[in-house]
Amino acid sequence: MMRRMKFSHTLFALIALCISFGVSPCLAKSSQVNATELSEVATHPAKMDWWLDDKFGLFIHWGPSSVASVEIGWARASHPFDHQGKLELMPDAEYDALYKQFNPVDFDADQLVRTAKAAGMKYLVFTAKHHDGFSNWATELSDYNSMNAPYGRDICKELADAVHKHGLKLGWYYSTRDWSHPDYLVGDNSQYNDYYHGQIRELLTNYGQVDVLWFDHVAGKWSDYRFEELFEMIYELQPQILVNNRAAKFVFRHKAGTPTPELFALTKGDYETPEGKIGNFRVDYPWETCMPMSKGPDGHGGWSYRPEAVTASFEKCAQMLAACVTGGGNMLLNVGPMPSGELRSEELANLKALKPWMQTYGESIYGTRAGPYVSGQWGGACHKGNVIYLHVFEWADGQLSLPTLPRKVLHCEALGGESVSFTQNADALTIRLHESKMRSLRRTFKPTERSLHRVLKLTLEPGADMALIPVEGHVAKQQHGTLVNPMCE
Template sequence: MENIFRAKLSFIAIVVVAGSILMSSYQCFADEAFDLDAYKKKVKQWQDLKYGLFVCWGPASIGGKGIGWVRNAPRSGNPNPWYPPKENLIDGEVYDNLYKQFNPVDFDADQWMTIAKKAGVKYFMFLTKHHDGFMMWDTKTSDYDIMSTPYGKDICKEIADAAHKHGIKLGWYYSPPDWYDLDCRHPKRHGVYIKRMQEQLRELMTNYGKISMLWTDTDGGNAPWDQDNTFAMIRKLQPGIMVNNRMEYNRIPGWAYGGWYLACQNRLNGKPTRWKDFGDYDASSEGHVGGYNSLPHESVMTMLGHQWVWKPKADLYSGTEGANFLASSLLGNGNFLYNVGPMPSGKINDHHVERLLKTGKWLDKVGEAVYDTTCGPILRGIWGGSTTKGKNVYIFMPDTIVNAWDSDDLYPLTPLDKKLVSITSLTGEKVSAEQNSDGVIEIKMPETTKKREDGQAGYMIMKLTFDEANPQVKEGTTLSQDSMVKQSKIRPGASIAFAGTASMTPGQGWGNYAHHAVDGNAATIAQSTSPVWDLHIDLQKNYSIDKIKILPTPGVWANEYSIKVSTDKENWTTVDTITNANDKPRIIEFDKIDVRYVWMDVTGVGHKGNFGHGIIEFEIYMAK
């Protein structure tokens, strides 16, 4: 394999010789006092955007199997032993030469930005270089770039010009690890690579106008990226830029992101930090949109299911699933970055566009509850979640909760310290409410939610307006919103799983906790670190049930299991045994039976690899 970084040795020699001069001017910047107020201001501006579009695209799109990780060749300096299944690999020599075929004649950056605006996204993230080392801009550091393709034009410039024209905030994805560059992590030549890497970042920060975000990445190896000086250069060239934390992965070898969380919390509290400089927000939650994180963070998902670049016949997430991901990220105090993979020709596939635009139409109706809001005042739970802006609080209540609620029973909302003036539904339902002397708001619920169209999230969204701004949970409140909801009267025929608690054996990890299986949120999953694991649900009291619906995670599912029920956790009745199941939703119906405990006893999975099977929702229906 020819490594064409050697084609510009004269330039690289200049960079190496001048490297200490190039970086010395930034060293003082790294030592300057940190401006906490300026940091909080730029974080708030970024958080107000809420929704970004990620585009992973390049020569790897021609292969149709993935980017970087599917390259079947040695990985420069990376000890990570994981490779995809053999059928998904591309020979390294073939992969490294795909750029010679890359000629995206249908690429139109202006059209991409028009789609992005109609989709309701506020920022645009573009992949400039992945671990495979190919650069999508006109770099002076190597010939392994877009200028060496048949297309021969600087795609990053076209994207930057279009983003600025349309008023969309622009970010670059750039991976410091480089499996193509033989100097990367080389025991003797890594210093040469660092100067080259920093020069590439200087180009990206200098040649394309305002850059609002930098999305760095990790390949799982150690991170010798001269972070203090690298961050200093980036911040000097692009003041106010938001940089994620993935350059911190294994900055302390073997500690993953642990060092960043502690450093970020200390910074926000005005305490000394471990490093002179580091990432501004957490982007480590790839594939996870559940939970809550008080630190600035972003959830990242791809519309293509488990792949980031173009894949023919990919199993795409629906428009509604994309909207659910966005809503769930929002309610967890995070931004949401959603990836599409354009075709090798440069066109974003019509099916991708259709899904984006459907969610855009939903955002046209409910956007006031999304953009420029703050998470809270009532934190998320199985009951749903809330956002606030000025005098308004927006309640996101899952359709599963609304449709399970007995409409004769008033819905109690955690006491707030301001006076309620009005309540409306942004999603079309008829609601009313009164506030008692304790501040508790009792909501008259609709008989049922409006039918959701594709692209609309599965939430009823209510707008509560108060007499003063910034309503907060009343001091002294001890009963959580989830506790109040679980005491409710549930209508016959509805799913009652949310009223229970869930656990898994063995173990759990990755933030995909057991309770995600019963939270009524189709954007979250329950998944263990163990390939085969059991789900246990305690409904807290006996219910008469006659149906269970299981929504497995596409691509990672249990294919052999039994559903067992009990009233005492000692004597179990098997209501069904499933073999050769697929990853599609499954409804299990049986004669009415009284239960408190439900056990999904799993004995086999239908996927390969060491990933645990996943459950999006496990719904338990009360008999009519």
């Protein structure tokens, strides 16, 4: 049974965090911490700075399901209170026994983290527990964990140690859904609350600094859960942690437990998480696309190891990253290690190919903010100081014409070394690409014939902040206050 926290410790942590972020400590003046106070600390913009700058992370889905080459979690036949999906299913007993064969003797956490870092990734999020309930760490709350598999090691610890060693940020994916737990929604859900709160406490206590907590959905009613208690514990243990928007995703509004607006806002976390597609152009709220590098041959799944999976080209991976960044978001690119612990050769090759791409174009990714041009089929823009970067996906006869900028363009260059020229007048900024005059590349990456993606760097005269500029004919509609990104496919 999880031990309840002492309020005084939590209050002290919240006041310290408020002061560090410049928020008045009178925020936490009541006799108990409530959703409003937690939400104000949780959503303070200062703690988002590193994440907004870093842009690019590695997502890893892995567990015993890799032994049978089936989709993690979703291949288990029983999904209490959830839809069944479109994947081939295994009987529960057969799926739940896969851990008895899970022995990834070739897993090398240090090598994996070094590969991610070389590919330009700044943070890593790992599936500590997926919907199937298997824990990839030495949890004391369940025997269904990696220590009791033939492998017999704490995978989370090995990854956490490697991440900290190499200077990346650490994130835990944790599925609040648990289809193998007898109390999850079909039993005594108060017991399940104690269980999963206890597991979160372990993950935020035993592995040093944790920078991201990436929840993945939960069903039921609001009255089934103790979310204020959960978030109080989270911010007590890791005050500057970022939490995604899925802690209460799919929880139903119900007469027996309708949340207050403050609690609803708290559980929305720090950023949104469009899945399997590029998020819409949005600069008013942080978002991160999570995207599998591979997909099953039927177009479904692909988050975890599937030997027959179809893997996106490295050029596509780079273009998706650019589409996220110019649309105002981050990208969490997923790989699924094999039963041995190694990556599929196709996914490893993509990560290695991203290294020279990021060496050449990384300045147009890190530390930028979207705009001033709104994304379209042509590509998108991001900026940093007096510099605008254009990620161009389509060229009309080697030319790109955009609405003019309110400030003078002093210089235009292509980061890949291509020859470009530009003209600017009161109506338009026109850039011409002279591929036949391509100069020697300054670094190591050379665009292939398959990719039209080019990155341009515009240096502007100093001036005020840049307002967003729609590009006529490229953004057709607006939904829920966000502009539709044509890369959403």
